[in-house]
Amino acid sequence: MRLRTLWLIPVALVLVVTGCSTEDDGDGGEGAAAAACEPGGTDGDLVLYNWSEYIDPELITQFEQQYGVSVTEDFFPSNEDMLAKVSSGASGFDVVVPSDYMVAIMIEEGLLAELQADAIPNLANLDPEFTDLPFDPEGRYSVPYQWGTSGIAVDTNVVGEDFEQSWGIIFDPEQADAYSGKISMLNDPRESLGAALKYLGYSLNTSDPDELAEAQELLTETTARLATYDSDQFEDLLVGGETAVAHGWSGDFFRAFDEASTDDFDAYEQYSYFVPEEGGVRWVDNMAILADAPHPCTAHTFVDFMLDAENGAALTNFNFYASPNAAAEEFIDPEILEDPAIYPPEEVVANLEFIEDTGDFETQYSDAFTQAKG
Numbered sequence: 284m285r286l287r288t289l290w291l292i293p294v295a296l297v298l299v300v301t302g303c304s305t306e307d308d309g310d311g312g313e314g315a316a317a318a319a320c321e322p323g324g325t326d327g328d329l330v331l332y333n334w335s336e337y338i339d340p341e342l343i344t345q346f347e348q349q350y351g352v353s354v355t356e357d358f359f360p361s362n363e364d365m366l367a368k369v370s371s372g373a374s375g376f377d378v379v380v381p382s383d384y385m386v387a388i389m390i391e392e393g394l395l396a397e398l399q400a401d402a403i404p405n406l407a408n409l410d411p412e413f414t415d416l417p418f419d420p421e422g423r424y425s426v427p428y429q430w431g432t433s434g435i436a437v438d439t440n441v442v443g444e445d446f447e448q449s450w451g452i453i454f455d456p457e458q459a460d461a462y463s464g465k466i467s468m469l470n471d472p473r474e475s476l477g478a479a480l481k482y483l484g485y486s487l488n489t490s491d492p493d494e495l496a497e498a499q500e501l502l503t504e505t506t507a508r509l510a511t512y513d514s515d516q517f518e519d520l521l522v523g524g525e526t527a528v529a530h531g532w533s534g535d536f537f538r539a540f541d542e543a544s545t546d547d548f549d550a551y552e553q554y555s556y557f558v559p560e561e562g563g564v565r566w567v568d569n570m571a572i573l574a575d576a577p578h579p580c581t582a583h584t585f586v587d588f589m590l591d592a593e594n595g596a597a598l599t600n601f602n603f604y605a606s607p608n609a610a611a612e613e614f615i616d617p618e619i620l621e622d623p624a625i626y627p628p629e630e631v632v633a634n635l636e637f638i639e640d641t642g643d644f645e646t647q648y649s650d651a652f653t654q655a656k657g
């Protein structure tokens with residue numbers, strides 16, 4: 284049995300003993316989310332558990348005003364942190380935003396409610412490419428939110444213009460020692476071990492203990508030259524000059540470059556983001572409703588609201604991440620839509636992997652990462 288499944292047994296027992304499933308209307312669905320929801324319906328205030336700085340605050344205000352509810356937001360820095368918090372049960376969250384592999388894990392753990400498609404008419408706005416993804420066939424439990432890449436951004440005032448577009452700028456001592464103390468990596472087991480695996484020429488979804496051990500050793504050596512492992516402020520540390528080489532997510536960098544630019548200063552000229560030639564991660568983050576969501580109908584309405592064409596565009600225009608919403612395209616800033624770093628061309632995408640659920644091996648990644656960080 285998978286180790287994660289074992290954690291859930293006490294939670295399930297508590298639910299049975301305390302009779303917490305009384306809201307189940309007995310139609311075979313799971314928990315509170317089985318109550319039938321109407322398009323635009325609400326059943327209380329929304330509690331949203333999202334990555335930090337991942338939604339335009341104006342969209343939150345607009346949702347509150349449009350539906351007469353309030354939204355409480357809490358934030359997580361990694362899929363694994365989010366899982367730890369929601370799998371202990373009764374987290375109180377309605378909507379969560381897991382990445383691809385984490386959707387698969389949460390479905391298997393029974394943590395997600397099956398979506399009521401009738402309550403989400405704007406599902407029709409999704410690009411068909413995003414309606415049947417491998418981690419959630421037919422999108423029964425999750426709705427794509429944003430997608431992007433993981434890579435490296437550098438300060439060209441420090442590294443110059445001739446750097447190789449390789450993970451070597453972090454992992455190869457000959458290249459990276461020059462930036463010792465000025466490098467950051469994501470505080471994320473699958474991302475940072477994945478980067479090391481790619482540099483070593485392996486799949487970032489390996490379940491081979493020897494390959495993972497090699498990646499762990501490389502990351503352990505790399506830890507010594509890092510300023511920090513950070514998933515929340517890596518972009519600010521770069522534009523603030525505290526780092527010169529940062530591993531991170533595309534859109535967060537671009538928003539920081541955009542905010543740092545003024546009439547006299549074009550941050551896009553000083554900083555450069557690239558996906559290393561060895562390849563890296565392409566990810567899709569998704570909205571999902573927890574099986575024990577206290578407000579499942581407000582949650583469905585929020586998902587529908589985010590899938591509205593103009594709201595989907597506002598999300599991308601704020602985040603600088605690509606949208607899975609085809610109807611939103613006409614409202615997306617053309618500079619974003621035409622930016623190959625945000626909407627990468629096929630040949631770049633072909634070199635990228637989705638992080639996949641490795642099943643029982645997942646804990647090996649977490650352990651290896653904890654050890655590599657020291």
Ligand code: N2P
Pocket residue numbers: 334335336337382532535566568
């Ligand atoms: C939010 C970044 C989330 C992207 N700031 C990681 N999947």
